[in-house]
Amino acid sequence: MKALYFDCFSGVSGDMILGALIDAGASFENISGQLKHLGIQDYELKVLKDRSYGITGSKFQVIFDEHYLPLRNLSDISRLIEESSLPADIKDNAAAVFLKLAGAEALVHGVPLENVHFHELGAIDTIIDIVGTLLALDELGIEKIYCSPLPISHGYVRCSHGIFPVPAPATAEILKGFPIRFIDIEGELVTPTGAAIVTVLSDFSRIMPGMKLIHTGYGLGQNDYGIPNALRVFIGEYDDPENTTDSEPVNPKQEITVLQTNIDDLNPEILAFAADKLLNYGAIDVSITPLVMKKGRSGCLLTVLCFFETRKKLIDIIFKETTSLGIRVHQERRVVLPRQEICVETEYGPVRVKISATTNREKQISPEYEDCRKIASEKDIPLRVVYDASLQAARSLLKESI
Numbered sequence: 001m002k003a004l005y006f007d008c009f010s011g012v013s014g015d016m017i018l019g020a021l022i023d024a025g026a027s028f029e030n031i032s033g034q035l036k037h038l039g040i041q042d043y044e045l046k047v048l049k050d051r052s053y054g055i056t057g058s059k060f061q062v063i064f065d066e067h068y069l070p071l072r073n074l075s076d077i078s079r080l081i082e083e084s085s086l087p088a089d090i091k092d093n094a095a096a097v098f099l100k101l102a103g104a105e106a107l108v109h110g111v112p113l114e115n116v117h118f119h120e121l122g123a124i125d126t127i128i129d130i131v132g133t134l135l136a137l138d139e140l141g142i143e144k145i146y147c148s149p150l151p152i153s154h155g156y157v158r159c160s161h162g163i164f165p166v167p168a169p170a171t172a173e174i175l176k177g178f179p180i181r182f183i184d185i186e187g188e189l190v191t192p193t194g195a196a197i198v199t200v201l202s203d204f205s206r207i208m209p210g211m212k213l214i215h216t217g218y219g220l221g222q223n224d225y226g227i228p229n230a231l232r233v234f235i236g237e238y239d240d241p242e243n244t245t246d247s248e249p250v251n252p253k254q255e256i257t258v259l260q261t262n263i264d265d266l267n268p269e270i271l272a273f274a275a276d277k278l279l280n281y282g283a284i285d286v287s288i289t290p291l292v293m294k295k296g297r298s299g300c301l302l303t304v305l306c307f308f309e310t311r312k313k314l315i316d317i318i319f320k321e322t323t324s325l326g327i328r329v330h331q332e333r334r335v336v337l338p339r340q341e342i343c344v345e346t347e348y349g350p351v352r353v354k355i356s357a358t359t360n361r362e363k364q365i366s367p368e369y370e371d372c373r374k375i376a377s378e379k380d381i382p383l384r385v386v387y388d389a390s391l392q393a394a395r396s397l398l399k400e401s402i
Contacts, residue, residue, distance in 0.1 A: 003144040003238035004137070005208045006198055008231060011151055011189025014129025015060045016219035016231040017197055018136060022047055023058035024217025024233050026136035034135050035128060037084045043124050050220050053228040057218025060132075062125035073116055074102040077127065090134045093201065095308055096255055096331055097130050100196040103329050104173035113329055126193050133197055144238060146209055147202035149179035150195065155186035171195050179204050185225050200255070200331060211236030256284065257311045258332050261324040262291060264299030271300070274321035281317060282310035337364075344393035348375045351390040355398070365394045 006012065006020075022028050028047045035045075043064040050059045072080075081094050106113045137145070152175075155166045166188050167175070174195040183189065213236040221229035263271065275286045284305040293299040302322070306314050311329065318324055337356040344353050352368040367390035376383040 001143045001238050002141050003146065003209065003211055003236060004142045005234040006147040006202060006231065007234065008148050008150050010225065010227055010229055011221065012194035012198055012231050013191040013221060014126065014133065014193035014197060016221050017194060018129055018132045019047065019058040019060035019219030020217040020231045020233040021133065021136035021140065022060060023219060024140070024215040024235055026139050030139060031132050031135050034086070035132060037086050038080060038127065038131065039084065040124060040127065052220050052230050055218055055228040055230050057220040057230050059220040062128045064124045074098060074113065086131070087138070090131065090138060092308060093134050094131050097196050097200045099308070099329065100174060100200050100331055101192055104170040104192065107173055108169040112326070129193055130197060140235065145202045146205045147198045149181045149204065149206060150175065150190050151183040152180045153183055153185040153187055153189045157188040168192060174199055179206065185227070187223060187225050208234060209238060211238040255308065256332055256334055257306050257308050258330050259304040259306065259311065259314060259318065260328045261302050261318060261326065262293060262299055263302055263322055263324055264293045264297045266323045271322065274317065277321060278304055278314055278317055281313055282306060283314055344390060344397055346386070346389040346393050348379055348381065348386055348389060351375070353390055353394045355394065363398060365391055367391060
């Protein structure tokens with residue numbers, strides 16, 4: 001397995017990531033050519049060899065006229081990516097990174113996700129940095145990505161919305177739940193774009209995983225902080241512990257979208273109907289958790305897990321079927337065991353059974369509840385009897401197949 005480690009010893013930004021990947025062997029010409037599939041005009045790309053306090057690396061630059069930038073929102077960028085001829089996995093990952101950025105901006109500025117309009121998200125260099133990074137990772141054949149804790153500095157940074165403390169509010173929101181460390185430097189070391197890229201794509205580790213090192217690369221930043229302003233990447237052959245035992249491997253981590261909203265003024269029967277509808281329209285899972293909300297009111301937390309592609313429809317359903325006035329949207333990763341569904345014959349009738357493999361080769365068997373319930377109701381026998389018969393039939397079938 002080919003792995004990459006982001007060593008963010010002096011911060012991370014979109015241009016530093018792309019510069020480091022090019023320095024480590026990704027083709028600038030290939031990336032530039034594929035970026036044309038986005039259909040964006042009036043920009044120029046450059047990559048320069050430069051030095052920063054004794055470290056030689058690659059400095060990636062996007063040159064454009066800032067006075068003629070279109071003001072794009074998340075829908076505009078999603079459409080731009082979706083209508084391009086880029087590979088599907090690059091489209092999906094780009095959409096996830098932009099969703100992370102837009103979600104942070106929406107929360108910080110107190111506006112709905114789809115109403116986020118701001119220059120940073122729609123700027124040409126942000127789009128180039130994100131999509132270019134994904135193209136470079138794909139060219140390098142990277143299968144696993146790790147990242148060091150991110151250095152948090154102090155001071156102020158000028159954004160399109162004004163002057164803000166470092167880290168910028170959107171950056172701070174993106175970094176929630178991820179390891180950070182303080183460094184006594186004045187200036188912005190971690191940008192929202194850099195933070196969004198590494199938090200969406202990486203697992204974080206304070207120590208670089210052991211690997212057979214193949215390439216290193218340095219991406220240089222644009223500022224002078226009195227130390228080398230560079231991002232270092234290590235690329236090597238890495239044996240994933242999940243795949244080096246005698247067990248069957250778990251599936252790769254999957255990116256999922258989490259929708260959450262607090263509700264305290266809705267009839268529980270209507271909420272139950274909404275949950276069923278969400279499942280029918282593609283939600284992976286829906287849960288309702290009791291809460292005690294402000295002023296001691298009873299309420300609940302509605303949580304919906306879904307894939308990125310179905311999020312818009314499910315958000316619409318939540319707004320239409322409930323009294324929610326706002327929905328939190330964020331990306332999570334999950335590890336899923338390999339599974340299959342079979343149909344077993346019992347003395348009471350056929351039952352579908354899910355079988356999953358754990359990391360020590362043991363099989364987990366789960367009879368389909370609806371099948372068991374239907375048989376138990378029709379034949380007027382205890383549900384547990386049908387359930388046990390299904391388990392026994394599945395175990396016998398698995399034993400015969402070994």
